[in-house]
Amino acid sequence: MLDQTRLRGDIPAYDDPTRPTPVFLDSAGSSLPPRIVLDTTIAHLRREAEVGGYRAANERLDDLAAVKSAIGTLINADPSGIALSDSSSRSWADFFYSVPLAPGDRILISGSDYASNAIAALQRARAAGAVVEAIPSDESGQLDINALGELLDERVKLVSLVHAPTNGGLVNPVAKVTELAHEVGALVLLDACQSVGQIPLDIIEFGVDALSATGRKWLRGPRGTGFLYVRPELATTMEPQRLDLHSAEWTGPAEYRLAADASRFEFWECDVAARLGLGAAVRYLLDLGPENVYAAVAANAAHLRAELPRIPGVTVRDLGARHSGIVSFTVEGVESTAVRDRLTGHDITVTVSHARSTLLDMSARRLDSVVRASPHCFVTVAELDRFLAAVADLAPGR
Numbered sequence: 001m002l003d004q005t006r007l008r009g010d011i012p013a014y015d016d017p018t019r020p021t022p023v024f025l026d027s028a029g030s031s032l033p034p035r036i037v038l039d040t041t042i043a044h045l046r047r048e049a050e051v052g053g054y055r056a057a058n059e060r061l062d063d064l065a066a067v068k069s070a071i072g073t074l075i076n077a078d079p080s081g082i083a084l085s086d087s088s089s090r091s092w093a094d095f096f097y098s099v100p101l102a103p104g105d106r107i108l109i110s111g112s113d114y115a116s117n118a119i120a121a122l123q124r125a126r127a128a129g130a131v132v133e134a135i136p137s138d139e140s141g142q143l144d145i146n147a148l149g150e151l152l153d154e155r156v157k158l159v160s161l162v163h164a165p166t167n168g169g170l171v172n173p174v175a176k177v178t179e180l181a182h183e184v185g186a187l188v189l190l191d192a193c194q195s196v197g198q199i200p201l202d203i204i205e206f207g208v209d210a211l212s213a214t215g216r217k218w219l220r221g222p223r224g225t226g227f228l229y230v231r232p233e234l235a236t237t238m239e240p241q242r243l244d245l246h247s248a249e250w251t252g253p254a255e256y257r258l259a260a261d262a263s264r265f266e267f268w269e270c271d272v273a274a275r276l277g278l279g280a281a282v283r284y285l286l287d288l289g290p291e292n293v294y295a296a297v298a299a300n301a302a303h304l305r306a307e308l309p310r311i312p313g314v315t316v317r318d319l320g321a322r323h324s325g326i327v328s329f330t331v332e333g334v335e336s337t338a339v340r341d342r343l344t345g346h347d348i349t350v351t352v353s354h355a356r357s358t359l360l361d362m363s364a365r366r367l368d369s370v371v372r373a374s375p376h377c378f379v380t381v382a383e384l385d386r387f388l389a390a391v392a393d394l395a396p397g398r
Helices: 004-009 035-051 053-058 061-075 088-096 115-128 145-151 174-183 272-288 290-310 336-344 359-364 381-394
Strands: 082-085 106-110 131-135 156-162 187-191 210-214 226-230 248-252 255-258 314-316 327-331 351-354 369-373
Touching: 035 053, 035 272, 053 061, 053 272, 061 082, 061 226, 061 272, 082 088, 088 115, 088 187, 088 210, 088 226, 106 115, 115 131, 115 156, 115 359, 131 145, 145 174, 156 174, 174 187, 272 290, 290 314, 290 327, 290 381, 327 336, 336 351, 336 369, 336 381
Parallel strands: 106 131, 106 156, 156 187, 187 210
Antiparallel strands: 082 226, 210 226, 248 255, 314 327, 327 369, 351 369
16 A cells, blocks of 8 residues: 555655645656655766766766666566666667568567557668568457467567557557467567556566666656666677667777677666666655555546546547556547646646557547546545546536
């Protein structure tokens, strides 16, 4: 059980008692960090200003290594398989562009795949003479396991799977996808951008070959942080498309040697303060008890999913047999951006997911956009009800 008083006290946004309490429902975008993340990040920036970036970083080498250890604990992964980056998109692309492709090879993407992933797949397919194909969804909206089985053959080199899409509460079945893909020798790259920090994620159970994630969303870390996980035994066989003196060592006039683990996917230059902040965010989650956070997020989302349909003119757009903490909806006769902007006027923060972000899924459902509410564990039921009342005021006839 989470201590709500502690949670609220740890968030600077709630410090001012003279200001009306904001309702923050955008952890799927960029969440509110706990105070320890802010303090850790700012403290290192101040130290850089005192002694310079190099010395400041050298003082924190053990702490930087501990960031990977904390992430490893969270997702049940060996830290040697973790590479830190500046975003989930960067992590995803660094792995994807390192997978060899030849004419006739096939790349499978899920129907709810993210635009950045799909664009990269199309670009590489065009350059290599490969083919990109979409895996159909089943009646619930999640990836169709039977259809996947029919699509798979030895020409499939990679399956791109989104764990929790950006535009709704769907959660895809990861372990079964991986099992089927591995039967034909295909790699599975899991986009966990919207899942890490809000739903259970176990690398060993999932069996995926690689995973990309961000720090700014459900983990509540700084912007400009993310990580890539690669199976350690796979990482040692891959050569990233880009290298520097951190990811490889210059061993002779015409020779170099790749780093021995997933750090071959990292560059030397990075935002040290932000990475330390990411480590603080992950340790904060571990201290709260991830299972407690996951349960609270699920309860908040379930409350919205149950109450929004009671409002005339409001339609919840979430798909899937299992749901995440993202709740998507539309209001009849009101553009999604107008809903967002009018809620902002009440100090209620939501965001909008447009069709261009998840083109295959949104086109199939003939949706131009949806409003996205994503309440984290620190949001109270009273705040959720304040949000519901504000949405009701926007509904037709009001």
